[in-house]
Amino acid sequence: MEHIWLPCSSSSDDTDCYLGDRGKCERSGDKLRCTACHVVAHSGCLVHLSTGSVQCKTTFREPHRKGREAVDALGGHHWVHRWKYEGRCSGCAKSFHQKIFFKGIQEKKEPAAVTCSWCKESFHLKNCFDDHKLNEKCDKGGLRDLIVPPQWIVRASKKRKMNSQNPNPKSKTFMVRRADSWLGCPSQPLLVFVNPKSGGNKGAKALQTFCWLLNPRQVFDITSLKGPKFGLELYRKVLTHLRILVCGGDGTVGWVLSTLDKLSWPVYPPIGIMPFGTGNDLSRCLGWGGSFSDEPLSQLLNSISHETTVTQLDRWKLQVMANVDCPLGDEEDEEVQSSLPLTVMNNYFSIGADAHVALQFHHSRSANPQMLNSRLKNRIAYGGLGTIDLFKRSWKDLSEFVQLECDGVDLTPKIKELKLHCILFHNITYYAGGTVPWGQDQDDSCKASYCDGRIEVLGFTTATLAALQMGGRGERIAQCSTARMKTTKAIPMQVDGEPVLLAPSLISLSFHSKVPMMRREKKGVCAPPLRGRTRGRRSGTDSPSSSTSLIVQIPVLVVGRHDYDTFKDSLERLKDTAFEIGTIKAETEMELSRGRQIIDRLLVDHPCLPYEYSSDWSFLDYVSNADEGTFRVSRQEECVMAVSDASNTDDCLLILDDSFPSMTERSREILTSHIMFLPSNDSPWQPPTHSTNRRISETLRIVLSADAQETHL
Incomplete structure (x- = not known):
């Protein structure tokens, strides 16, 4: 099976080349990672890697391989050596330690772990990995019910x-x-x-x-x-x-x-x-x-x-016919269309002011795609266009050009009475980034639902549209299963966020179908089994007494939000930006919720803390899902996770505090104000590289501590 090579996620990836220990590493080219088995190699080393025995996991079977034996042959583990690995051994539950090798010392480097690319089990190669596992069937791990096997x-x-x-x-x-x-x-x-x-x-x-x-x-x-x-x-x-x-x-x-x-x-x-x-x-x-x-x-x-249940989502069909009684004039906009961009609606269909803003945003993004390429920029642009439209009130006379009928009842007089600027046909609960336009109603007879075969019809003025973001709601017009609308002017409309300027038309809305959707229902977090109990099961016993908890002295390091977002995929780089606030004495199996109380006291009693701490800090887990990076632990999970579940107790305990200043940002200031790099005549000035990062961080810690002591005095 061939590898699927892609560039490593960031320049901070310090994973060694797979051929580094065998003397064949070319050390040339960019580092590449196989997304299927996580083998890392330089681009110049791929030739040597392909000639060796390092194959990727097999994801399919050949047509000529038939029979039960051929199918079962694909069910084994795929073991790969790891020279660096964060996490814990599946056999002894101890963390993997990497030896430090200095230049000039000719000592053979040994793999830190051996890992299966399918089930993600990891073992110490020397003491915990048995040869019989080479022929053992792989159960695909905790995601076995979702993984499509190569036999298929x-x-x-x-x-x-x-x-x-x-x-x-x-x-x-x-x-x-x-x-x-x-x-x-x-x-x-x-x-x-x-x-x-x-x-x-x-x-x-x-x-x-x-x-x-x-x-x-x-x-x-x-x-x-x-x-x-x-x-x-x-x-x-x-x-x-x-x-x-x-x-x-x-x-x-x-x-x-x-x-x-x-x-x-x-x-x-x-x-x-x-x-x-x-x-x-x-x-x-x-x-x-x-x-x-x-x-x-x-x-x-x-x-x-x-954590999911299957529910049904209503979908609605939109049919458009031209209104022959109101032909387009020569003065009409060239962008007028005769059909909607979608004929089936899942979320909402609207006409008037909000569709006008969506159409303007669509034109702006089409003209400048490089300027609106993120969620934040989109929200800012959308809000700005909406604010302009709030003052212009471009569609204040919408009610003069629309006739509405729901389940055979003519609601045009109500639209004219309310002088609406926007009409919304809403199928789900939320709208416009989390607002609830129908409102929260305890009465089941008129409660909004996405699976009851009815659609909610609401009206807005420009002011009530703006008030949605502050908890407001629209004017309820009807709940119906069919609707007909007649327009006598080209009006902006949008279907599930796809806007268009529609010519005078006759629009009918009717039920289309129901589709199954997975609804996520947060349940109580299941406590992970204690590692001692896991070992007991393997040895044939279920006794909880086989679990042992050691008392350790573990340093507590705090990192800031900017540094966490930048280096959360590289633990070593993230620790370079951290500040040690002290050391706590704790049991390895102590719950994180108890550890929070100890760390809170450590922050309060700290003699010269170099920043104003926040009580909303979070623990960082860099052990349980080390292959995916570092993750925040939610407050709900703290009561079921132990200190050893989130950290290497031989190393440190990491916490994230948004109030902590960025060490990398401060290091740039210190670099320019306290440290002077003098270039030689042969080479121009260069900014500090990764090799100077630790020295800069140490200087930064000294400056932060000095600032704190001065403030304390």
Whole structure:
């Protein structure tokens, strides 16, 4: 199996080249990482790596390999040596220590760990790894119910590909066949569609992490493949057991649903959402949140199996006919369209003021795509356009050009009476980035729901639209199952965020279908099993007394928000920016909630703390999901996680405090005001590199401590 090479995530990646210990490392070119097995090598070392025995994990089977033995042969572990590894041994539960090797000392470097790329089990190579594990079957770890096994994916034979009449021969390269005879058959195989352009750089990073956690052939880049059609067609034969995860905004979810409509699937798989978009209102409604936090993706995948229920989402059909009684005049805008951009609505359909702002934003982004390429910039631009429209009141006379009928009842007089500037047909709970336009109503008879076969119709003026962001709500017009609207002028409209200037038309809205969606329901955090108990099970006993807790002296280091966002993928670089606030005495199995109380006292009693601390600081976990980086521990998880679950008790305990100043930002100031680098005549001045980072950090700590002592005195 060939590796899937991509550039390492950041320049701070200090992972050694895989060939470094064997004397074959060229040390030339950029470092590349295989997204499937996490082997790291220089670009100049790939030739030597390909000639060796370092193969990537096999993600499919060849067509000529048939029979039970061929299928079972793909079910083994894929062991890879790791020269540096954070985390704990699955055998002895101790952390992995890397020896420090200095230049000039000719000593053979030994691997720190050996890890399976499928189940993620890690062992010390010398004392904890047994040879019988080389022939042992792999159970695919905690995500076994989601991982598509390589036994299912068959590469098509060359003869079959040559005879294929499909205009897209790539779709015939592989076929997916369910192998029920294999004992490790997943109960909920997951298909992942990622929009890497969403969420800044988070989308691209999530794509690589999913390839590591799952089978890379069940993860698809929805932009490079120009849609989800290829992946959906590939897995069509297993649709009755399939689940889908969409990593993007509400528009990406609509893209997948519309493709399913075109493929005419008899049954739609349940769909979950990883919110990477700007508004993410559908994601909020289904319990996935309004934005993606730094939750480990392995934890997110676990929640799909254990924290989701399948619910139904109503979808609505929009039909447009031209209003022949009001033909367009020569003075009308050239941008007027005769049809809507979407014919099926999932979230909302609106007409008037808010669609006018969305249309202006669409034109601005089309003209300057490089200026509006992040969620924050989009929100700022959208807010600015909305503020301008608030004063202009461009569609204050909307009621003069609209006639509305809901379930056969004419509501045009009510629209004229209220002098509405916007009419909204709302299918879900949230709108415009988290607002609740229908309001929270305890009366079940008129409570808004996305699965009751009714749609909520609301009206707004420009002022009430602006008040939505401050907790306001719209004017309730009706709840209905059918609606008809007649316009006598070209009016801006939008369907699920896709705006258009629509010519005078007759628009009818009716129920289209229900689709299954995965709703995330946060349950109580399950306490991880104690490592002592795990060892007891392996030895045939279940006695809790086999767990031992040691008392350790562990330093507590604090990092700031800017440094955490910059270096959270590299633990060593992150610790370089940290400030030690003291040392605590604690048991290794002490709950983090108890540790919070001890650290709070440490902060209060500190004689010269170099900053004003905040009580909202968080613990950082750099052990349990070390392959994915460093993560914040939520307050709810502190009562079920131990000190040793989040940190290496032989090293340090990390906390994140937004009030702590950035060490890297302060180091630049100190660099210019306290440290002078004098260039030679042969070389120009260069900024400090990684080799000077530790010296700068130490200087910064001295200055911070001096400032604190002066303030204290």
